[in-house]
Amino acid sequence: MANMSPTKLPMPEQNPSVRNHNFQEVALGYTPEMAVEEAGRCLQCRKPLCVSGCPVNVHIPEFIAKVAEGDFQAAYAVIYQTNGLPAVSGRVCPQESQCEALCVRGKKGEPVAIGRLERFVADWYRENVAEKPEKPASNGVKVAVVGSGPAGLTCASDLGKLGYEVTIFEAFHTPGGVLVYGIPQFRLPKEIVLREVEGILDLGAQLSLNTVVGKTITIDELFDMGFRAVFVGSGAGLPMFMGIPGETLSGVYSANEFLTRVNLMKAYLDDYDTPIQKSRAVAVVGGGNVAMDAARCAKRLGAEHVYVVYRRGEAEMPARAEEIHHAKEEGIEFHLLNNPTKILSDGHGAVAGMECIRMELGEPDESGRRRPVEVPGSEFVLEVDTVIMSLGTTPNPLIRSTTPGLETNRKGCLIVQEDTMETTRKGVYAGGDAVTGAATVILAMGAGKKAAAAIHQALAD
């Protein structure tokens, strides 16, 4: 008999007023007892809808059944069949709009806490199982993966399991891509990302750090070196700015720069050399998950006031509800229906404030969201010394500009065939933000997975 509790078992978290002063993980995870209890809520549907909502097709009821039995190792084996990065996706997937959105338990009450269970299983495995998965026999076929973010790692993992000789090329000095430079430690500890990467290297993959494909080495050269296929998961690119006066003042960051300083370069730790502005009041412009990450980092670095300035309302914010909730708990102040008009200088080239104008919602626009319209004469100044622009990115130009035959759309995103992820250049596949523009970790993982399958099919022929 299933556990008929209408609500998810809550996951313990650090107290908001404590955690907004540290970078340790916010969510503490289920205990084994909690996991077994929550797993009991799964009805084990014969035609599980949840699986169809998962971009990497995790066999959800199967793994949850193993958790309910207390056989966590078997549960891990089920997840790992289709998901090379479960500790990551268990933490950062928007389950509420994917698997959990389709769970039948969600029709009356809350869905099964699939994400929390996945996270539990991955953490339990990492902490309790020392043995490494058996290294598959090499098939001698070389495949290059460009970028070690979620798309590249997933592609490398799937191809590695099939025996391909995969080399991952990474521009930075550390693997992980956005999982390392973008998503903060308190949402996704870097030690966990590193372990997931090690798991992929254990399958036989090679990692070439400090290698900028498109600069250090070109895709044509990779083919000359004997790679039979190339997967491009080079991720997001140039940060967008608003084009308002004052954006080049010192104290104005892109979210990419701010987060990279904090997360990758560890500016929050005293013994690291990378500097970051000591801010008293910070305005983060934007309403996505990245904006929430930047705001919560700024708070942890000691800012007295951190404002999120967003031109639409809360219902229109693209950030996950959970992230908005966490940010509010931690004391982030939301200035919704406000749009920046200019950033003010202190007279010496630094930020002294940000002028905003109030907005109201008009008719729906092409995105289906109500269009924000300025309220004339409603300008006011927000007193801040730091502004973080979190408005999204446009894809990185380095690879497309150095690879003949690689076509992009109007926005500069690589064009791929939807079913294979193959680009307009034969043998070159792509996925993740390089194709979609800024999107989620799990969609990038799904793309890496699809490309791996297509590469396998093309090379097996």
Next chain:
Amino acid sequence: MAKIITKRRLNPTVTLMEVSAPLIAKKALPGQFIILRVDEKGERIPLTIADYDREKGTITIIFQKVGLTTELLDSLEEGDDILDFVGPLGRPTELEGVQKVAVVGGGVGCAIAYPQAKYLHEHGVAVDVIAGFRSKDIVILEEEFQAACDHFYLTTDDGSYGEKGLVTDKLKALIEAGNQYDAVIAIGPIIMMKFVCKTTEPYRIKTLVSLNPIMIDGTGMCGGCRVSVGGEVKFACVDGPDFDGHQVDFDELMTRNGAYKERETQVRRDHACRLLNQEVR
């Protein structure tokens, strides 16, 4: 990892290092840069490539000790490894069809002016070099420059060597004397580049400057290196580092580059201990 093959002090604060980096050496062109990190907790800093040797597979960097990272870098010796060394980044200098150029270098900027002069000279362009220094004791690359140009002019602010005066005085004099330059390349302190551009503007001589703003990744991701060029925001790492000097907002660049000065001063005060600790290790 990139091994330091040779290390040479050019003056008390400026050091040259030839570093083994075959992949980068294979591709490097004048105007491009590398990013390096000295140790696990260090920051990433960009340095323009001062020279490259495709056969030996080496990249030469020349840097001045201006902050913690360059101090740490300077503490490395021949045979030591630089932890991370990435490149070649940025776009190579684009100077097609020029017949005669003036290359203007200021201080340590001469380290980057030198490969430009050498490359153009090797490719049949008439090259005049004006190298400016504060005083005689910090003059670098004098012999190298002489071999890489048609006319070499050296100025010092205090007159202790070469001609007394600023590079802009010399440049103006040369232009006034009837030298027809198709382009001027200016590399040095921001303030010098600004005034070289002011000097050439009335004569409508195309003037290229090589910018070295604050950067992290160097591949177009962080946006820290943005500069206003002709009223548009450009990223020095992917759009530059060379720009049309008449379009660059130098004053803004100066404040942005000073963003972490206060902290840098404090860190330098503390760092003596760190260097000491390293020696003990």
